[in-house]
Amino acid sequence: MPVVQIFGSFRAFTDGRAEVTVKGTTFKQVLDALAHDWPALAPVIDEGVSLAIDGRMIKDSWFEPVREDSEVVLMPQMQGG
């Protein structure tokens, strides 16, 4: 199962854990699993987040594959100018 890295301000929703292991082989499955396993994260995810999967920032592609050994980082959603 992939390990999701949780950075500082999101750790408040994962009992301070810097890494959590979740089920999932796609972007959407990982986010759904995060929201399920860590209910405090659910509203944050609903508000909009990104995942960096193996160095690629993924904003909103549900079927983007996630491997068992993928580097997955939970990030805020971003905007540009």
Next chain:
Amino acid sequence: MSLDNVPEHDEDAAAPAGEYRPRDFKVVGTRPLRPDGIDKVTGKAMYGADFYAPGMLVGKMLRSPHAHARIVRLDTSKATALPGVKAVMTAADFPAPRNIEAKDVGHHIMAHDQVLYDGHAVAAVAATSEAVAKQALKLIDVEYEVLPHVVDVDEAVKPGAVIVREGQRNKKVPDGYSDNCSGWYECGHGDVEAGFAKADLIVERSFKTASTHQGYIEPHACLASMGPDGRADLWCCTQGHYGVRRMCAGILGMEQSQLRVTASEIGGGFGGKTTVFIEPVALKLSEKAGRPVKIVMSREEVFRATGPTTSSSTDVKIGMTRDGKITAATAMCRYEGGAWDNWTVNMGVQSAFASYDLEAVKSQGVNVLTNRPKQAAYRAPGTPQATYAVESVMDELCQKLELDPIDTRLKNAAREGTKAAYGPTYAKIGLVELLEAAKAHPHYSAPLEPGVSRGVSNGFWFNFGGETCVSLALNFDGTITLIEGNPDIGGSRAAMTMMAAEELGVAYEKVRTLVADTASLGHNETTHGSRVTFAVGLATIKAARAAKAEMCRRAAKFWGIDPDAVEWVDGCARATGHNAGDFEPMPIEKIAKDSPSTGGPIVGHHEVTAEGAGVSFGVHLVDLKVDPETGFTEVVRYTVFQDAGKAIHPSYVEGQLQGGAAQGIGWALNEGYIYGADGCLQNPGFLDYRVPVASDLPRIDTVILEIPNPGHPYGVRGVGETGIVPPLAAITNAVSRNIGVRMNALPMSPPAIRAAIKSKG
């Protein structure tokens, strides 16, 4: 200077994973004439204020003269009764908002029971002439109860500060901050305290930056026409007409299909035209009046009531060994973005140390509400402010440890495999190559004349992709019409035309690219985040490939062979393979001409949420001199180094880099919102808010490196935003070295520099 002077990049080393495949380009990389050039220099181009409709009314908005006040009474009856006035509206005319975006954007456009910034609109009128509209505004009776205000970020963040809006505190915000703090973000890794313990020198400094405006030439303008059936058309200058449709529909309670938005040509945006300020008002006035309504902002309105960038206050601490290795780094960013929450601080926090490979790093930030207009994006939003602070401390460390600024950055530079401070591990990136190019450049080795000093800075930006559609039609004469859905703010029609021509093997002149309205093409995310050349380019290439595949199928049918035995080469279908048969290549013109009889019109299209935009880095060098008597700074030489992945049209890329540097020079030296003790903006015009003009600037040289982005078929990385990130620190570092005082606030106007020189005693 340009591509010719840059060492060849090893394409094999770029690892053609993902979308990218090396190729020899024929059109991409050349410099054809821009397709919009003649229209723009002859005045034929239609900007936001150029649209007219029969029976059109003039819309005007009444704005608050106070930074913070309760609206005790708002009486529009006299204005409504004025002959020639056809509609009057207030916030009460907007329905209940559908979502947070509609609530915040609608509230920013027009005040409810309180005005929250100087310039906050309270009512609007539509009249038969501008004179009548102005007279009507004077007849609107508003009684205000003036409330305490706060406009300074450091004041607003303190416990006990004037509260801008109750109930906005974010629960992630730690104790010790005021209830104005609406957002908090932090990132990093490693043990920073242990890292600082290893340092030979630690520098810790605090910095402030003023709020700046994007300074686009064209004020916001729109024409709205809503019929009695609730169907509406809107023409406006914007960076994203699909976003305008979404926001207007959300604020007005419309279905999106009932609103068609057409983007005009755009006279600059730089992030400031990614939201709406007047469009819902024009639509509501049109609905009430039953006639089209045009609103054009004055320059004063643009300054007071659109979205400047955040002002900031940032603390940075960096520890370094004697030989220049960073041992630990921290940043605390305080950003104010007006009276509404925003995410800009998140970008600042994440980007602060993105250029470095660090074992121990911690970056934190808080968004603070103030009595100012709601901030909008401005090129790489949030990033110049944080980078300014980090790169200033880096320079001070280099100066104190007598280290070369570029060598020190090279020693610590992020590279492929670096765990970025904001989380991901980088794939192939180009920062090391940029630093090496800067070090090898004649600018860096040029002797400094007396009185001239040199500054260096890195910069970083994320780059985005997003939802994108294009449609590429083969006309019966063999020419191509390409339809995209993003306003052309930086040469996208030229870039898309070139990528389509490249892929199809036809001449640039055979392709015409147009920007569709919202009813003519599927959704396209706003032109922001340096996304268009990457994402729309990717979709264009895929649409062209779809059209090529269909053209090969038509040729195969004609020849009676398997489609797999046909390939597309230089604008022709060619039979290939041993058993394909001996056929003359079939040119695109013949396939197009025959298409009605071979299956019908040929159109390639592609729809995608583009991901995989490669991050971007830049390095800037600046030489300048400071007049100690007046404090005036003259920039005498400037060179930008940036990785474009692949420069589709190098002239446009150079323009982006030069434009970013010019705006950064203005931000560093002169630009800044100035508020009086009453919380009102004191300089809402270009006479008192001074952007650099041509005579203020030297030639800005550019060096484009091309380290392919694995996520794009041609290797493209966005280039629109990174260019504004390094100038703030590069210029600060040069000024600080010049006058012998470390500068820690922007803008470094002549009085500020004079004061710093005097402080030396």
